[in-house]
Amino acid sequence: MLKVASALLIVLALSFLFLFYGSPGREVVLSVRLPELLSTFAVGSILSLSGAVYQNALRNPLAEPYTLGVASASALGAVVSVALGFRPEGGALLFSILSLLLLLFAGRVFRSSFSILLFGVGLNALFSALILFAYALLPSYTLTDALYFTLGFITPPSLKLALFLCSISLIWLFIAFIVRRPVELLPLGSEMAYFSGVNSEKATVSLLLTFTVPVALTVSLFGIIGFVGIVIPHAVRFLGYRLGSGFILFTFLLGGGLLVLSQLIARQFLYPTLLPAGVITALLGAPAFIYLLWRYSGGRG
Amino acid sequence: MIRVFLFLLLSLFPLFAFGGERVVSLSPALSEVIHYLGRDAELVGVTVFCDEDFCRGKERVGGIVNPSIEKVVSLRPTLVVCTTMTPERLCESFKRLGIKTERFRLVSLNDLYGVMETLARELSATPKVSLFKRELEEELEGLKPCLKGKRLFIALSVKPLYCAGRSSYLGRLLEKAGAQVFPDGSFQAVSREFLLSLRPSLIISFGGCSAFKGFECVDVSPFKSDLLHPSPRLLKGLRELRGVLCSR
Numbered sequence: 001m002l003k004v005a006s007a008l009l010i011v012l013a014l015s016f017l018f019l020f021y022g023s024p025g026r027e028v029v030l031s032v033r034l035p036e037l038l039s040t041f042a043v044g045s046i047l048s049l050s051g052a053v054y055q056n057a058l059r060n061p062l063a064e065p066y067t068l069g070v071a072s073a074s075a076l077g078a079v080v081s082v083a084l085g086f087r088p089e090g091g092a093l094l095f096s097i098l099s100l101l102l103l104l105f106a107g108r109v110f111r112s113s114f115s116i117l118l119f120g121v122g123l124n125a126l127f128s129a130l131i132l133f134a135y136a137l138l139p140s141y142t143l144t145d146a147l148y149f150t151l152g153f154i155t156p157p158s159l160k161l162a163l164f165l166c167s168i169s170l171i172w173l174f175i176a177f178i179v180r181r182p183v184e185l186l187p188l189g190s191e192m193a194y195f196s197g198v199n200s201e202k203a204t205v206s207l208l209l210t211f212t213v214p215v216a217l218t219v220s221l222f223g224i225i226g227f228v229g230i231v232i233p234h235a236v237r238f239l240g241y242r243l244g245s246g247f248i249l250f251t252f253l254l255g256g257g258l259l260v261l262s263q264l265i266a267r268q269f270l271y272p273t274l275l276p277a278g279v280i281t282a283l284l285g286a287p288a289f290i291y292l293l294w295r296y297s298g299g300r301g
Numbered sequence: 302m303i304r305v306f307l308f309l310l311l312s313l314f315p316l317f318a319f320g321g322e323r324v325v326s327l328s329p330a331l332s333e334v335i336h337y338l339g340r341d342a343e344l345v346g347v348t349v350f351c352d353e354d355f356c357r358g359k360e361r362v363g364g365i366v367n368p369s370i371e372k373v374v375s376l377r378p379t380l381v382v383c384t385t386m387t388p389e390r391l392c393e394s395f396k397r398l399g400i401k402t403e404r405f406r407l408v409s410l411n412d413l414y415g416v417m418e419t420l421a422r423e424l425s426a427t428p429k430v431s432l433f434k435r436e437l438e439e440e441l442e443g444l445k446p447c448l449k450g451k452r453l454f455i456a457l458s459v460k461p462l463y464c465a466g467r468s469s470y471l472g473r474l475l476e477k478a479g480a481q482v483f484p485d486g487s488f489q490a491v492s493r494e495f496l497l498s499l500r501p502s503l504i505i506s507f508g509g510c511s512a513f514k515g516f517e518c519v520d521v522s523p524f525k526s527d528l529l530h531p532s533p534r535l536l537k538g539l540r541e542l543r544g545v546l547c548s549r
Contacts (some may be wrong), residue, residue: 024371027375028371031374031398032370032371032374033371087389088390136490139408139487142385144386144387144388145388145390148366148367148390153388155370155388155391156394271363271369271372272349272361272362273349273363273368274364274367274370276367
């Protein structure tokens with residue numbers, strides 16, 4: 001309880017810093033920083049929560065929302081939309097839904113979580129190659145829209161959209177609480193899950209699909225922001241929360257907190273030049289991930 | 302009487318001081334157009350890439366692709382101008398915040414003329430398109446003796462080989478100066494093999510000439526900023542190009 005309260009306190013302190021750093025005017029706080037804060041927290045918490053579910057469902061510590069090709073499909077959709085003269089968000093959402101359908105297909109055909117994971121890796125590679133192919137064909141004056149999308153810049157949305165994203169993240173937090181039993185049982189193996197009353201094949205596919213939906217939505221709005229989904233669940237396990245509500249709540253809070261911190265750095269580091277939040281999460285996340293790996297493998301003896 | 306005069310002066314001072322537009326430009330080329338129109342006093346914010354003298358002392362709002370939205374908002378602009386190099390999503394953020402925003406495509410010469418006309422209208426400035434065209438013609442006339450009849454390839458970068466084709470603004474200008482620009486099209490990446498098949502008699506390179514051994518090549522990298530901005534700054538660039546080309 002004390003740990004959750006501390007995490008909440010850290011998130012609140014970060015939010016305060018995010019809103020009032022540099023003493024901006026009232027207009028900037030209300031019309032720019034507040035929607036930016038709400039949407040950033042929502043995106044971070046969705047990505048980390050989905051990452052935790054993916055890792056457990058696929059029994060793979062490297063699984064995250066982007067592993068199954070959702071992000072690259074979305075980015076490809078954005079690039080195709082730009083090439084056809086449309087807004088990138090629509091195409092991104094459409095292609096993420098396409099990746100969801102492909103995932104459903106893979107779930108029916110392969111029936112093993114490892115095969116689904118490999119199918120996702122293959123899709124990821126294919127979509128990434130198609131993105132590069134499209135870059136080579138796009139005229140330079142439209143390339144920026146596509147690049148901006150794939151780099152993972154967080155642009156402040158309207159307050160309405162930010163509140164919508166917040167409610168989406170809270171809905172999925174609630175869903176995560178509801179499905180926490182299969183999420184806890186799947187890493188123990190399909191037999192153990194079966195004898196505990198969970199059909200592992202069905203549960204894996206339905207969990208992956210359920211938690212891909214909000215990821216597809218966030219990617220279609222803010223592009224690819226990596227490492228949150230992979231690092232935060234490991235960090236939470238490192239803090240001693242492996243099961244139950246504590247694990248879910250901590251993952252939700254720390255995911256949002258990490259992205260808020262990353263966006264704060266992205267905004268202020270080279271102010272007024274804005275950096276992509278995805279780059280900062282990778283810069284913070286990669287060393288943290290290596291450290292966690294080292295601790296897990298007994299590197300400290 | 303003096304008191305009345307002073308009262309009127311002090312009351313009307315804000316009107317004189319803030320009567321014009323407050324423009325934030327998210328493109329160095331657009332800032333240069335505004336400067337050419339004589340309205341740089343109304344420019345309150347520019348990008349970090351604006352390297353001309355008139356940009357000194359202006360507030361910097363970040364890059365072309367990634368400016369700080371809150372910095373722009375804090376300058377309380379009445380107009381934000383940007384090109385298609387600035388992502389559409391950013392421009393829409395300004396519109397949503399109630400700031401008038403104009404996003405221009407600035408690729409060809411006609412685009413530049415259109416931008417000059419629109420900005421002159423927006424800023425209630427004297428239209429200078431005809432003057433600009435005349436000045437451009439003069440510079441191109443000066444280039445004709447050195448470019449006439451040349452099969453020209455304009456290399457913007459060497460690795461990869463990225464070039465400005467015939468329909469780019471640079472291509473069109475140098476065609477007007479008598480050169481035959483290859484290949485067709487606007488800005489594009491081409492292979493080395495394709496370059497050999499074009500058999501250019503002259504290469505203008507912005508990335509040095511060491512990669513073009515066996516070709517007649519002119520290194521224009523020191524004038525990159527002057528020639529690669531689709532703006533009135535081109536006049537200076539063409540003058541510099543004439544200096545290099547015709548003094549060989």
